[in-house]
Amino acid sequence: MSRSRDVTHSASTYEELSCVELVELITDYLEGALPEELRDRFDRHIGRCTGCSTYVAQMRATIEATGGLTPEALSPEAERGLLDAFRGWRQPAD
């Protein structure tokens, strides 16, 4: 993993998170993958920092908007080809 600063193994774990660190931890936070202590620091930070609470809201909005996209289509040609093959596989000519 390459993060600009490895905050997960910081010697001074009680040091407050900075904003530049928080934006790199946000996915682990949203995925529920942060260790408890780090999650608490994250929560404390967004409780006080308008910029970062806005950032978290932006990220949640981004995920929701991405979820509104239409899944990739299967072209009619591709479907036809696969179905022809399926008929051949399951029902060999007799």
Next chain:
Amino acid sequence: MRSKWSVIRGSSHGGAKRYARAVENQAVAPVEDETELIAALRAGDEAAFRALIAMYHAMLVRVARMYVSTQALAEEVAQETWLAVIEGIDRFEGRSSLKTWLFRILTNRAKTRGIREGRTLPFSSLEPADPAVESDRFNGADHNWPGHWAAPPRAFPEERLLAAETREVIEHAIAALPPTQRTVISLRDVEGWSAEEVCNALTLTETNQRVLLHRARSAVRAALEQYLDESES
């Protein structure tokens, strides 16, 4: 042949999401109950097969494309996978989900092809990434508040997030991602797969899955921010 799976017929675009909608409308049984789907496939039920390819073919091709050099090869690997599914369905024991089994077959085949082509595997190493947010948005080390926002983000205007143009911005941002990130964000956030399903299908560690998702989401957020900020001012 009339079959419960025929509800999928005639739909215009693919993916598990559409299937989920059909499930919500109680048009088809939820995919958790795979026993019936598997039985239908074994019986040669074409509608069941059609339902399955509508759900997964496009993603199979996309995943295969990470391992092989051309779109044509990726299509071929996906085709082979379907053949293996049809041939192997009688022996499928249901220890994993059908989806996991399907993507395992695909990645194994695609890897073999990729190696034959002399390509390196896409997840063998993660390149160092750009920061999630441009570093000049934060205070420098000599500032009283180093690492804090110099140019803080502004709230996204909610009413614009659902606009067609905004969706296009997101689509372009995803299309511009490296293939591994594009696949992970497509499966997770567009198709709605769980982290575990993505790890299984792509044989990724949980950590690497999250790193790829993080980079992809951060890039999409940045593209959205740029677009929304520019058009606001």
